[in-house]
Amino acid sequence: MNRADFGVIGLAVMGQNLVLNVEGRGFTVAVYNRTAERTQRFIKEHGIGKKIVPAYSLEEFVGTLSRPRKILLMVKAGAPTDAVLDQLFPLLNKGDIVMDGGNSHYEETERRLTSAEERGLCYLGVGVSGGESGALHGPSIMAGGKAEGYKEVEGILTKIAAQGPQGPCCAYFGPGSSGHYVKVIHNGIEYAIMEAIAEAYDLMKRGLGMTPDEMADVFEAWNAGELGGYLFEITERILRHPDSETGKALVESILDTAKQKGTGKWSTQSALDLGTPSPTVAMAVFARALSGLKEERVAAEKILPGPPGPVEQFPASHKAFVQDLHGAVTLTVLTAYAQGLRQLRDASVERGYNLDLAEAARVWMAGCIIRAKLLVPIEKAFREQPDLPLLLLAEPFLSLWKEHHPALRKVLIQAHEHGIPVPVMSSALDFVDGYRTGRLPANLLQAQRDFFGAHTYQRIDREGTFHTEWEEA
Numbered sequence: 001m002n003r004a005d006f007g008v009i010g011l012a013v014m015g016q017n018l019v020l021n022v023e024g025r026g027f028t029v030a031v032y033n034r035t036a037e038r039t040q041r042f043i044k045e046h047g048i049g050k051k052i053v054p055a056y057s058l059e060e061f062v063g064t065l066s067r068p069r070k071i072l073l074m075v076k077a078g079a080p081t082d083a084v085l086d087q088l089f090p091l092l093n094k095g096d097i098v099m100d101g102g103n104s105h106y107e108e109t110e111r112r113l114t115s116a117e118e119r120g121l122c123y124l125g126v127g128v129s130g131g132e133s134g135a136l137h138g139p140s141i142m143a144g145g146k147a148e149g150y151k152e153v154e155g156i157l158t159k160i161a162a163q164g165p166q167g168p169c170c171a172y173f174g175p176g177s178s179g180h181y182v183k184v185i186h187n188g189i190e191y192a193i194m195e196a197i198a199e200a201y202d203l204m205k206r207g208l209g210m211t212p213d214e215m216a217d218v219f220e221a222w223n224a225g226e227l228g229g230y231l232f233e234i235t236e237r238i239l240r241h242p243d244s245e246t247g248k249a250l251v252e253s254i255l256d257t258a259k260q261k262g263t264g265k266w267s268t269q270s271a272l273d274l275g276t277p278s279p280t281v282a283m284a285v286f287a288r289a290l291s292g293l294k295e296e297r298v299a300a301e302k303i304l305p306g307p308p309g310p311v312e313q314f315p316a317s318h319k320a321f322v323q324d325l326h327g328a329v330t331l332t333v334l335t336a337y338a339q340g341l342r343q344l345r346d347a348s349v350e351r352g353y354n355l356d357l358a359e360a361a362r363v364w365m366a367g368c369i370i371r372a373k374l375l376v377p378i379e380k381a382f383r384e385q386p387d388l389p390l391l392l393l394a395e396p397f398l399s400l401w402k403e404h405h406p407a408l409r410k411v412l413i414q415a416h417e418h419g420i421p422v423p424v425m426s427s428a429l430d431f432v433d434g435y436r437t438g439r440l441p442a443n444l445l446q447a448q449r450d451f452f453g454a455h456t457y458q459r460i461d462r463e464g465t466f467h468t469e470w471e472e473a
Contacts, residue, residue, distance in 0.1 A: 003066035004030035004053050006156055008074060009084060011038050014128070015074030016046065017135035018101070018160070023050050025159045030054075032061035034084075058084075062091045069096040070153050072126070077102045085112060094120035097149040101128045103263055106177035106184060106270075113145055113176060122149025127183025129368035130162065138162035140368035141170040142186070142360075144179030144353070162367025165376060169367045171359050178353040181270075182360055185340045185347075188267030188281040190369050191260075192336035193231050195284035195424040200329050201235070203411070206420055208318050212239040212249035218322055227330060229372025258288045267343070276346040278339040279431050280332070283423040306419035321414070327407030328425055330400060335428035337378060338391035345389075358382035392432065401432065 004027075008019045011033040019042075023029045028051040033039045036056050043054050055061035062069065069092060075081050081102060088098065098121060100109065109125035116123035123145050130139035141161045143150050150172040161170035173179050197219075204210045204218065216239035223232040243250040264285045271278035290297075341357050348355035361379035364370055381394040388394055392401050408429050415422040434440060449455040451470040459466060 004028045004064050005066060005070070006030070007032070007061060007065050007069065007071040009033070009058075009061070009071060009088070010074035011042050012074065013132050014101075014135045016042055017132055018072065018074060018128075018139075019052060020046060020050075021136055021138070021160045022156065023052055025156070027051070027156060028053065030061055030064040032056070032058060058087055058091060062088075067093065067096065068122075068152055069093070070099075070156065071097065072099045072101050074101050077104045078108070081108075082112075085115070089116065089119055089121065092119070092121055095122065097122040097124065097146075097152050099124040099126045099143075099149075099153065100180075101126045103127075103183065103187075103261060104180055105262075105266060106181045109145075109177035109180045117146070122146040122152070124149050124153070125177050125180035126157075127179050127186065129183060129186055129364075129370075131369065134162065134367045138169070138367050140186075140363050140366065140371070142173060142179045142182040142363060143171065144173045144175065144177060144181070147172065147175070162371075164362065164366035164371075166362050166365065166379070169363045169365060171356075171363045173355055173359070174348075174353040176351065176353065178348075178351075178355060181347060181351070181353065182344065182355070182363075184263050184266050184270070185344050185360075186364060186368060186370060187263035188278070188284075188343075189336050189340040190231075191264035191267075191284040191288070192280045192339075192424055193333050193370060195287050196329055196332040196336070196428075197231060197235050198287075199415075199422045199425055200325055201239075202420055203325060203415060203422070204322070207414065207418060208321065210318070212251065216240045222326060222329070226373060227326070227333065229374070230369060231372075255294070256291060257294050258291045260285065260288050264288070267340075270347065271343050274343065274346045274350055276343045277431060277434075278343050279427040280336050280339050280424055283427040287421075287423050307417060321411075324407035324410050327404030328411040331404050331408050331432075332425050332428040333372075334374065334392065334397055334400060335431060336424075337374065338397075339431065341378075341382070342390055356386070357388075358386065390435065392435075405429070405432070 006022050006027050007030040008015055009032050011031060019029050019031055030053045031039060032055045039054050039056065043052065053064050055064055073081060073084060075084050081100060081104060098116060104125060113123045125144050127142035128139050138161055141157050143157065158168040158170045161168040173182050201215060204215050216236045219232055219236040219239065223236060238251050239249060241250045243253050246253065264281065268278065268282040268285050344355050344357055344360060347353065358379050361375045361382060365375045377396055378391060381391060382388055385394060391397050412422060412426055412429060446457045450457050450467060454467055456465045456467045
């Protein structure tokens, strides 16, 4: 019988769309889902006349695949993935390739890699970004793990990936969990950019009293310029989308609580473990956590006083403020990319990934959620300076900082004076101001640590480690 070139386990929407993507590139695809009904429905709705081979047991699924078998898991991260692997691994042969395309935690990927290697299998942690549409038409693919395994599947993965300005948005990032780690940082940057956009929306809505259509016009203009990217594009579309019941903008009828699936949290947790400063991503995560306290916030609004905030007290010139807001958002977005790429740099050293940061920027140029025009000069900056410690030190980003930091400061003053929270924008400015400060007040912090815990300190005027008996002094 003709065997399948590729196999997909898990037929939720992402899995289904990836199957159709792979089949559409000329490959025969075997499919399996834990519930047979879903497999039957998928074949009935999408598989008639296509090179898609249904299987109703893992044994049957494995038997349909040509060797070395190439299997992509699109299963919920965590225990469900482990449950499938526990059943799948014993059925495979040495040299078969298993790819986890879910949002798995990178530490879990490391554990699964070890288990696979003990059996002679090639395991890959594959970050896939682009949502349902990307899965069907071309996602951004970030692979890591066994290099030999990636070579076997590279031809298929590059064909199904999004096509960016510099080729397929697919790359092998290195050993271990590097692919899933790059995806975690991608998602952290995504959190920060989304929150920056939400803060700009809040300032225009509550501060300037602008309508959804007026705000949509602003985001449309920004998307046409240097801020152009997927998240700005969909924001304009969201603001223009009417509610079929009220005729007003649908966004205004949506409850103001944002959920999260964990990758933003993992990005921040890893930053803390590494000791790398990524406060802008962290504040985006905390902003979502705060949004979840809806009942408490409604109650506190009636109790905790703040500054008066009528529209009339905001700048008289809406146009001038929106121009400043553009600069503020530009720098916040750049700072999110800068912190994320800095974290990748530090994690690469700590975890032995040997990451190519220019390649990360290149892979993010199309297909993924954070795709944006800015990634073209970001890729160029890291291609020219692979050891660049912070993106804002290179051109054209240094010039953008010089041009826009006064605007960011003005926007934050207005926001704070009128009680409109801007945690991500504020953290971006505080981060850069801290980074560009030659002497920070951490000398006092270290003196305090030495006072209560004898943690010692170093001096600026001589070598060595010192401790003072502060109580005696």
